[in-house]
Amino acid sequence: MLTLATTAPGEAGIEDLRRAEIFASVQGExxxxxxxxxxxxxxxxxxxxxxxxxxxTWRFDDSRPHRDDAVFDRKAEQVTLPEADVAAAIAALGCDRLVVTGGEPLLQGAALARMAAALPANVGIEVETNGTVRPHPAFAPFVAQYTVSPKLAHSGNDAALARDPAALAAWAADPRAVFKFVVATPGDVAEALALADAAAMPRARVWLMPEGTAPATLREREAWLKPLSETAGVHYSDRLHIHLYGDTRGT
Ligand code: SF4
Known part of the structure; x- marks a missing residue:
């Protein structure tokens, strides 16, 4: 079974498979x-x-920090579904690329392997991960690309977990892994590049992306982050879906 987020939390009368956050959209990052x-x-x-x-996807009590005080109802926000049903809903969208995102999807690696085995063979799988969980051995062969997003100090996470050097080096050794650092200030760039170099991430596989959920914030940060990215020899990433759809679920 797989535990998914929902686009219609707790709405009565909507069956779980229709509430599950499975959708087709433009990859924005x-x-x-x-x-x-x-x-x-x-x-x-x-x-x-x-x-x-x-x-x-995770803030179900107020003991875990966040920038606002919103706490979510686990029962309303989660649906648990058979892997075959999830695979069928994905296949029905008709895309040849699947982005598995979260939350941290690799926490459910064994179930993801069962889901992947039920997908049409032409669907390439891209996994968005925070880089702290190793892929399940049964799931790894199905993955075409890992987009690893190590979290910098401004994320507020414990460094030993979020930025473990051995874990980052293991990802860097996998040619399927690309790296996406979320940056809020110019000072974050130096931290990201130091982590990338220490883990031997090739700069051709590194993206810097502004933190932000409003187009104006992204544009303001783009003005300094894009030139800094070019100077460092890494890629710049926008958040195209925010410009297209805003900060909304299911997009
Ligand atoms: S790694 Fe951070 S940004 Fe990603 S889902 Fe978890 S808390 Fe959110």
Whole structure:
């Protein structure tokens, strides 16, 4: 069984498969930006980024920090479904690329392997992960791309968990892994590049992306982050879906 986030939390009369956050949209970030993809958003996360824009996947009590005081009702926000049903709903979207996101999706690696085995063979799988959980050995062979997003100090997470050097080096050794650092201030760039170099991440596989859930914030940060990215020899990533749809679920 897989535990997913929902687009219609707690709405009476809507069956779980229709409430589950499975949708087709434009990938807005990283190397696949602009590509039409299927998305599945899994619930639960082992980190607690203060600026997380999907806190409804993990903030079920007020003991875990966040920038606002919103606490979500686990029962309303989660649906648990058979892997075959999730795979069928994804296949029905007709996309040849699937983005598995969260939350932290690799917490459910064994179930993801069963889901992946039930997908059509032409669907390439991209996994968005915070980089703290190793892929389940049964799931890894199905994955075409890992988009690893190590969380910097401004995320508020414990460094030993969020930025473990050995874990980052293991990802860097996998040619399927690309790296996306969320940046809020110019000072974050130096931290990101130091982490990238220490883990031997090739700069051609590194993206810097502004933190923000409003187009105006992204544009303001783009003005200094894009030149800094070019100077460092890494890629800049926008958040295209925010410009297209705003900060909304299911997009
Ligand atoms: S790792 Fe991702 S899902 Fe988890 S708290 Fe951070 S931003 Fe949110």
């Amino acid at each position: 990283g190397p696949s930006a602009g590509r039409m993809c299927a998305f599945v958003r899994l619930s639960r996360c082992n980190l607690a980024c203060t600026w997380c824009d999907t806190a409804y």
